[in-house]
Amino acid sequence: MSRIGKEPIQIPAGVEVGISEKNVVTVKGPKGTLTQTLDPAIKVTQENGVLTFSRPTDLKHHRSMHGLYRSLVSNMVEGVTNGFKSEQELVGVGYRAVAKGQELQLSLGFSHNVVFQLPPEISVTATQDKGKAPIVRLESIDKQILGAVAAKIRSLRKPEPYKGKGIRFVGENIRRKAGKAAGK
Numbered sequence: 001m002s003r004i005g006k007e008p009i010q011i012p013a014g015v016e017v018g019i020s021e022k023n024v025v026t027v028k029g030p031k032g033t034l035t036q037t038l039d040p041a042i043k044v045t046q047e048n049g050v051l052t053f054s055r056p057t058d059l060k061h062h063r064s065m066h067g068l069y070r071s072l073v074s075n076m077v078e079g080v081t082n083g084f085k086s087e088q089e090l091v092g093v094g095y096r097a098v099a100k101g102q103e104l105q106l107s108l109g110f111s112h113n114v115v116f117q118l119p120p121e122i123s124v125t126a127t128q129d130k131g132k133a134p135i136v137r138l139e140s141i142d143k144q145i146l147g148a149v150a151a152k153i154r155s156l157r158k159p160e161p162y163k164g165k166g167i168r169f170v171g172e173n174i175r176r177k178a179g180k181a182a183g184k
Contacts, residue, residue: 005070010050011046029077033080041062042062042065053073054066076142084141084143084146086137086169089134092165093109099124104126106153106156108156116156122139122146123139125139164176
């Protein structure tokens with residue numbers, strides 16, 4: 001049995017979970033609504049405010065789908081109740097970020113500003129305190145989309161190992177290299 005898949009999901013107060021015949025799970029909460037289509041082999045049951053997942057056999061495909069869909073639905077329940085956020089800092093001289101609606105304008109040391117269009121599910125704020133690196137905060141109820149967008153923004157200028165310049169997640173450690181040895 002999958003250790004993740006057999007864990008039940010507690011449904012908090014104010015959250016409604018709907019399961020259709022076609023294995024489509026819909027989760028409604030105070031922050032919004034999310035839907036996910038599950039593999040037909042995975043069965044979802046709801047009893048007394050608890051969701052449980054089961055699989056028909058111990059085939060590798062069924063074992064992997066069992067834990068995957070349980071995690072996806074758990075993230076949906078967490079997202080509609082609390083939401084998710086990701087913070088990234090821009091480390092480098094002259095690096096700036098400006099948020100205008102669903103558009104993020106980044107100045108990353110290129111000859112032009114990078115304009116990043118965000119999906120409608122994500123809200124963005126950019127703060128810039130004097131003497132500190134600019135911080136971009138992304139918030140969403142969908143963890144999958146949030147992670148994909150955060151990774152795409154980070155890929156625009158990955159942190160380099162010598163000076164540490166680039167876009168990094170807040171709290172992320174970058175392995176630094178020593179660089180060239182001093183001359184003779």
